[in-house]
Amino acid sequence: SETVTLKKSGRNHLGFCPFHSNTKTPAFVVFPDTQTWRCFGACADGGDLFSFVMKREGYDFKEAVRLLAQKAGVQLEELTPQTAQQDEQRHKLLELNAAAAAYFYHLLTESPAGAKTRNYLAGRDITPETIATFQLGYALDEWEALKSHFIERGYTAADLLAAGLIVERDDGSPGYDRFRHRLMIPIRDIQGRVIGFGARALSDQQTPKYLNSPQTMLFDKSATLYGLDLARKSIRAAGQVVIVEGYMDVIQAYQRGARNVVAQMGTALTEPQLKLMASLARQIVLALDADAAGNAATIRSLSVARQLLPRQARATSTSRGIELEAHIVQEIYIAALPADKDPDDVLREGLETWQNLIDHAIPTLDFYEDLILGQADLTTPQGKSFVVRELIPIYREIRDNIEKTARAQRLARKIGLDERVLLAELKSQYEQPRPAGRKRQPPSPPQPEPTLPAAPEMAPLPPDDKPDPGLEKYCLALILAHPTALAMANDTLEKQGLPGLTVNDFKQGDNRAIFKSLHLWTAAETPKIETLVEMVGETL
Known part of the structure; x- marks a missing residue:
């Protein structure tokens, strides 16, 4: 209640999630009976009191325990x-x-x-x-x-x-x-x-x-962001963190009123730094020097970000059935600094100039496209091949299929390639065989009904007589995040002569109960989170 204004809803409490921007639909639910919380919105996250403090404050578990013990007036046991x-x-x-x-x-x-x-x-x-x-x-x-x-x-x-x-x-x-x-x-x-x-x-x-x-x-400089102690609250409030390279950039930004700015401790962002930022904001803006060294550092940062930022599963219907794809959750932009200027120079011109620069930040993919095109000799087949090899895998990160196709078509025009060739390459990349997971087979007595295919890069499914609670929770979370996914999956399975997903596909008692509630909830014309909370009740 120190962070979230909660309103009683049945046996539970409802409010706006403090971990993402949302002022329309309260999706943050606290379950007093189980002393747990869950966000049914963009975060799709949850846990207990300790995980809440860790996520809110950026603490590790030990630090969270100490803080809560102090607030509760509890004396911790002696250490070894x-x-x-x-x-x-x-x-x-x-x-x-x-x-x-x-x-x-x-x-x-x-x-x-x-x-x-x-x-x-x-x-x-x-x-x-x-x-x-x-x-x-x-x-x-x-x-x-x-x-x-x-x-x-x-x-x-x-x-x-x-x-x-x-x-x-x-x-x-x-x-x-x-x-x-x-x-x-x-x-x-x-x-x-x-x-x-x-x-x-x-x-x-x-x-x-x-x-x-x-x-x-x-x-440990690889796990540290300079200025984060002063910027943390502003980052949460804005839902945006701006990354610069130098200490003086952060100091100037703070003095001028830009309070959501931190500095990386090196020439490229690291995994711990990215994970720390991902826990605080959904939008990351890289405002780095515009010279060659700055661009090289940006490329390294983007490369790390694409591999390490949190991802969210999404169901997609393909010729082989339902595919579960992972997409980067965070939004990443590049603030294009003027030539021969660093953030410190821009900030000394005034907060309005700086804010205008951040407001016109370039989407990561646009920036990356320009860099790759600038490195290639498009008069040669090798140059065109280089561009395609670099950019087509990145296009797969795009959630919207229309944007994905439009970008491929635009790229074809830029490099002078027949767009049908590029679209075919995109499709072959998009529908390449996936590791892990086994194909769903029609049931044959006395075997129980099989489960849905696993997400990409997950280990093969265990035998049907050994339930996988993690996979069951993954499917439930997918349905919750995308209410239409269940109907879409069942339609595709039906077209292939396979049975749809039923409660019998879930072996854990709690998961079976939750699936029943989700099945009824997704069938509603306008599914409301409050309705689901009441239906599931203390099961969660």
Whole structure:
């Protein structure tokens, strides 16, 4: 109830799902009897209280347990000695990082040594308020200033090494400060705790330009998005996350009022980063540099995204019967930055200019098409073949068959190919043999009725006398997400002389009861989620 306004509906409670944009039909249901929740809308997700907190806050299970225990006033049991030691070390490093951030901030804002860095930030239009919000700092141009400061305060060289704040010498002796004469940028986790640092060079002679903390117990750059702690609420509210490459891009965006912007920690998005964003927003906009390096990074990001973003099953009728296809759920766009400008430059022109850029972001596929066409020599058969090999598999991701065909026809005109050839290629790709799953065979006594074919890339179905609860739930979720799928599947099976899907195809008692309710629900002229909730009742 802290996040969702719930209205009692029979024995359950109904409200708008907090995980996707929807203000018309409440589809988020809480079942008090079972202490569970489920979204019957775009998310098609559900679980218990722990999974809700994990999804809402971006926490792992342990963090969710701690938060809920704290809210409930429950004292958690003692940890094992090994786990307690790890937690103690983690807590100590978090404490040390927080102290280091405060130390750097003081040097920037209060010490004479930080004057030039203050002038540098002022020249980039960064205000004192923004400096305080992000706790920007300065590292002295000395080899052991930080090391001496914290050893005097009771920390050991081992602590500083574990936090990545000093570097071990070649001979293994206590090291020297990792960050020297640099603008210090604390990197925080989704809860706002300092887990590492990014450091920008302040002179042309320094290399590299940006130096990050090494991987530590706290910091893994492949699983971190800079600025997410400040952007999380705005991302959820907008249903959109904007990805940039640099720390300063995020800082400028926040200062100008664009609060749904985060930065990737590398040249390409990673699987953990994508999964984190997918849990927060349905629309992802990549606003990256327009130069060659930016385009290369974008291609890598798109390649990762296509493979790793969550997918949703959809039933499609083909010449071989019902096929279950997986489609990317998230919407991904590219913000085409002007030549010779990065997001920081655009943001300094004003929020309106930036927002206009984001509003006119290019669909991923359009951007990818332009890149592929630009790389090919279309005067040669090899160039045309390259384009077809790259783009036809991507067209299969398109849900709408009309758009899929239209894009293939347009591509044929662009590369000077007979569109019938390209459409045939699209069809051969579209209806290629699928691995896994076995064909449904007519029943023969005394065998029970067989089940529907499995989804693509699933393991073969188990023998009929060994029910697969996961597959049964998959079929139920498919019917729920697409109420017409059941009728369409049964019509196709009937045309092939096969029996339609019945309650006997489900072996689990709860699943049989849910299928009965779904069967009646989908038969209604206008299926309403409230009706289904009442029909299913406590079964869910």
